[in-house]
Amino acid sequence: MVQDLLAKYGRLVPLRADEEATIRNLATAKRTYASGREVITGELDEPDQLFIVASGRLFASVELPSGARALTRLYFPGDIIGTANMPFERATHSVTTSSDAELLHFPRTKLVDAFTTMPRIAAVFYTFAALENAILNDRLVSIGRTKGVARLAALILEICARQRLLHRPPDGVFHLGLTQQQIGDAIGMTEVQVNRLMRELTQGKLIVRHGRKIEVVDMPGLVELGQFTDRYEALDLDWFTED
DSSP: OOHHHHHHHHTTSOOOHHHHHHHHTSOOEEEEEOTTOEEEOGGGSOTTEEEEEEESOEEEEEEOTTSOEEEEEEEOTTOEESGGGTTSSSOSSEEEESSOEEEEEEEHHHHHHHHHHOHHHHHHHHHHHHHHHHHHHHHHHHHHHSOHHHHHHHHHHHHHHHHHHHSOOGGGEEEOOSOHHHHHHHHTOOHHHHHHHHHHHHHTTSEEEETTEEEESOHHHHHHHHTOOOTTTSOOOTTOOOO
């Protein structure tokens, strides 16, 4: 049930048998959640539990005083949820399923134990945490300094890159896994604006829409429009040695 997590970590460095066993032994319980279910409820929850995404998609969000919502992080199979909350008494954001999902639960103390006994796991974990921060920083810059169509292009490419990390989308066709309202919450636009921008990307022959799926037909053009950098392809792993 942790195969995607092992595969993701294995992209950085081949894991030894004892390291794989340590990761497999993290999970203490498995639960399924329907789409639209809050797994973590903002500041109401104590962040003791962490979650490995076995299947499905989720997102982190923050409710604003105005009643609006900002989506901050996207979670895919193989991701660990809740690490950003670990230092705090209360969760800093909510986490909601955007599809039916299966999550493996474990207490945060088990992650500390894994770091202590397997320092390479800590190094890989840190690398992916830094990646998440870089991706979030890219989205903040995009929202603050680019037009709406560029923000949407960048988000589509971010989701495409995340899915290609483990499972390359066949023929470049993939689910965005978000409603248009949720997309708007992620890029600071309204649902109506997102719908218009989707049509603009389609009419510009950058993407093709197949129902709820997206096909990128002009990758260079979409990358240029979104001013997008694939952080997963830009890793420098020279420092990551067996020793």
